[in-house]
Structure formats: C-alpha cells, structure tokens
Amino acid sequence: MGHACPIDVNTTLKDFGLSPIPQPLPIWWSPVVWKAHENLANQIWNLYNKGELPAQGMDSLKDCFVEPISDVRLSQAINDRFLQGSLSEIKKINPKKFDVLSQKYRIENMAFRVLDGAGLDHKEAKAVLSDLPAGFNIETRTLFFNISNVSRSEWNVIFIHEMGHFIDPIEDHIEAFNNPKTVHQIDLISANNTIESLSVDDGRIIDEWLMHGLNIGLLAEWRVWNFTVDYLSNATNYTFGPRSKWLQPLLKMNILDRKMKIFAILDNNIPDPTTERFSDGVIPKRLKQIRIKLRNKILSGDLQNLQR
Numbered sequence: 001m002g003h004a005c006p007i008d009v010n011t012t013l014k015d016f017g018l019s020p021i022p023q024p025l026p027i028w029w030s031p032v033v034w035k036a037h038e039n040l041a042n043q044i045w046n047l048y049n050k051g052e053l054p055a056q057g058m059d060s061l062k063d064c065f066v067e068p069i070s071d072v073r074l075s076q077a078i079n080d081r082f083l084q085g086s087l088s089e090i091k092k093i094n095p096k097k098f099d100v101l102s103q104k105y106r107i108e109n110m111a112f113r114v115l116d117g118a119g120l121d122h123k124e125a126k127a128v129l130s131d132l133p134a135g136f137n138i139e140t141r142t143l144f145f146n147i148s149n150v151s152r153s154e155w156n157v158i159f160i161h162e163m164g165h166f167i168d169p170i171e172d173h174i175e176a177f178n179n180p181k182t183v184h185q186i187d188l189i190s191a192n193n194t195i196e197s198l199s200v201d202d203g204r205i206i207d208e209w210l211m212h213g214l215n216i217g218l219l220a221e222w223r224v225w226n227f228t229v230d231y232l233s234n235a236t237n238y239t240f241g242p243r244s245k246w247l248q249p250l251l252k253m254n255i256l257d258r259k260m261k262i263f264a265i266l267d268n269n270i271p272d273p274t275t276e277r278f279s280d281g282v283i284p285k286r287l288k289q290i291r292i293k294l295r296n297k298i299l300s301g302d303l304q305n306l307q308r
C-alpha cells in the first residue's frame with residue numbers, strides 16, 4: 001500500500017504553471033522545474049521541522065513523484081535544503097566556532113545526503129548507515145542522514161557530531177592500518193608468538209598498528225564527541241532530545257573532566273573487534289593491554305599526544 005504524499009505537489013506544479021505539462025516544452029522549462037523542486041524540498045524541510053513528516057519519512061515521498069517532479073532532482077533539492085537549514089541552525093548555537101569552521105573547512109560545501117526509502121542514493125547510504133541514524137563515509141567524504149531514524153529533537157546534535165567526523169583527519173591512520181606490508185608483518189608476528197614470547201620490537205610494531213586502529217575507532221569517536229560537546233558548550237538553554245540527554249551534564253564540566261568522562265563512557269560502550277586477526281592469539285590480547293594503558297593514561301588526566 002502506498003503512502004500519501006505529505007506535500008501538495010499538484011498545487012505547487014499549478015503555481016509554477018507546470019500543470020498540465022506545457023506542450024511543446026518552452027525554453028523556460030528547466031529553471032522553472034528546478035524552482036518547483038526547490039519549493040517542494042522547502043515544504044519537506046518545514047514539515048520535518050514541525051515534526052509532521054510521516055514516520056516512514058522519505059518513503060512517503062514516492063507518491064510525490066508526479067511528472068515533471070523527478071526523484072533525482074527532488075533528492076538533490078532536499079539534500080541542499082536540509083544541509084543549508086542545518087547549517088543555519090547550528091550557526092545560531094555557536095556563531096564564533098561556526099565561522100572558524102566555515103573558513104577552515106568550508107562546511108557549506110560538505111557532501112550531504114538525506115536517506116530515503118524511495119530509491120534515491122540508496123545503495124551507498126545503506127552501506128554507510130546500516131541501522132545507524134547518521135554516518136560519514138570517509139572515502140566519498142559524504143554525510144548521510146536517515147531522516148526516518150533521526151528525530152527532530154536530535155538532529156542538530158547528530159549533525160554537529162557527523163560534521164566533527166568530516167573535519168577529523170583519519171586518512172593517514174586508515175592508510176597505515178590497512179597497509180598490506182604491515183598487516184602481513186603483524187600476521188607473521190602473531191602466528192609465531194605467544195603474548196609472553198613477544199620481543200620488545202615486535203610488541204612495538206603491533207602496538208603502533210593497533211594505535212592506528214584505535215585512532216580510526218575509539219579515539220576518533222572520543223575526539224569527535226569532545227568536539228560535539230565543545231561546540232554545544234555555550235548552548236545552556238538548548239533542549240536535548242532523549243537520545244542526546246547524556247551530553248547535558250557534560251556541558252557544565254571543565255574541559256579536562258569532560259574529556260575524561262566522555263572517554264569513560266565510550267570506552268564502556270565500544271567493544272574490541274572480534275573478526276579475523278582479532279579473533280584469537282597475540283593481537284586481541286595485546287589490544288586489551290593497550291586499551292588498559294590508554295584508559296589509565298586518559299583517566300588520570302594525561303591527554304598528551306592524543307589530541308590534535
């Protein structure tokens with residue numbers, strides 16, 4: 001059963017003189033159609049803001065694609081409207097910081113995709129998000145948002161967080177972690193040793209490699225949550241949604257305590273990987289050790305060489 005389109009497409013088309021479709025197509029056709037798409041995207045953004053977009057989110061939009069509204073163009077217009085709308089909201093939360101980020105990272109030009117159920121940008125979005133409300137694809141440097149999974153009350157926080165991933169440079173860590181030569185070396189060391197027989201040099205090689213992995217995972221999340229809370233720190237009147245309420249007490253802490261607390265929370269919630277070379281032997285044991293060291297270091301307030 002189809003969902004009813006939540007926006008009044010036909011009225012918009014009539015307003016723009018696009019219904020019925022003029023024959024033959026006049027020269028002004030393309031920009032006018034584009035305007036109509038923008039107008040519809042605007043209506044969708046407004047509905048989302050009021051919490052009136054149906055629960056199935058973009059799925060409900062598939063009934064909106066009546067000629068000459070194309071799914072691809074409407075998708076582009078929606079992405080653009082949601083990005084610009086989000087940016088102008090988070091600018092209000094921290095104008096100073098926003099300007100710095102805007103100059104340094106050109107956040108206005110971030111690739112941004114709103115996920116829908118109607119077949120727009122579907123494959124890549126699904127791969128990045130799986131069940132997550134939002135995510136960042138490091139390869140295509142694209143932010144993804146699943147509109148059906150992000151409630152309005154959490155949107156800004158999640159947007160700031162994903163933007164934090166956009167500006168957090170982990171490419172070098174990814175390259176080093178995936179370097180075939182290093183991985184081969186790691187596997188050899190792991191296969192020929194027990195945790196007790198590991199030489200100092202081999203231990204160091206494994207630890208360096210594990211630190212690259214932690215910088216892609218746990219430590220990246222730590223940096224980006226630190227950034228998120230830092231960005232929000234002046235927003236004392238901000239109303240947090242139920243899923244981001246845990247951030248509220250952090251705003252009142254001093255920076256060091258806050259960073260330690262965020263680490264403790266993430267450390268508790270992010271388990272070690274268990275696949276492939278992490279399933280057995282030297283590597284998972286060494287990872288446990290390195291995480292204990294890291295935990296002790298950070299929770300004692302020693303953040304040196306960890307923060308950019």
Ligand SMILES: [Zn+2]
Nearest residue numbers: 161165221224
């Ligand atoms: Zn994250």
